[in-house]
Structure formats: C-alpha cells, structure tokens
Amino acid sequence: MMEEKRLFLRTHRLQPPDPYFSREQFLRYHHRDLATMTEQELDKEIRRAVVAASLARFPSWAAWWEQRYQAARAERARRKGGGYERR
Numbered sequence: 001m002m003e004e005k006r007l008f009l010r011t012h013r014l015q016p017p018d019p020y021f022s023r024e025q026f027l028r029y030h031h032r033d034l035a036t037m038t039e040q041e042l043d044k045e046i047r048r049a050v051v052a053a054s055l056a057r058f059p060s061w062a063a064w065w066e067q068r069y070q071a072a073r074a075e076r077a078r079r080k081g082g083g084y085e086r087r
Helices: 002-012 023-035 039-055 059-079
Strands: none
Touching (some): 023 059
16 A cells, blocks of 8 residues: 555656647647757756656556657757758
8 A cells, every 4th residue: 555655656746747638739838848948958858758658657648758758859859950850
C-alpha cells in the first residue's frame, strides 16, 4: 500500500497538461512553449521527457511525453540550423 502511494506520488507529477489535445493544439502548445526556452532549459526538457515517458502510468501519457521529446529535439535542431523546417 505504502509503495503504491509512493509510486503514485512520483508518477502523478508526470501527468501532461492535457494528453487529449488535438494534433494542431498539441503542435501549437509545444512550439510556443519550447521556443521560449533557453538552450539549457531545452536540454533539461529533453532529458525530462525521456524519463517521464518511461515512468508514465498510462500509454496516452507516455505518448504525450514521447511527442514532447521529439518536439524538443526538433526545436534544438532548428536552432542549430540543422533539420528540416516547413515553410
């Protein structure tokens, strides 16, 4: 019982803001959010997303963090001048 509560408290913080965003809302949210981060914050967010995806309690949360990870990597690549950017 105590172990379950501890696990819940640890993983509950990993709940995404809204795992049921539409794809357009999702991309807008990540683009706006990640574009305002500094380089160090972006690296930290990438690491956080990897850990959160592996510890997520539900598949939808894991998928959300996986997409967050991909969006953060794309933002980092865009800043460094690499990667493909749609116009």
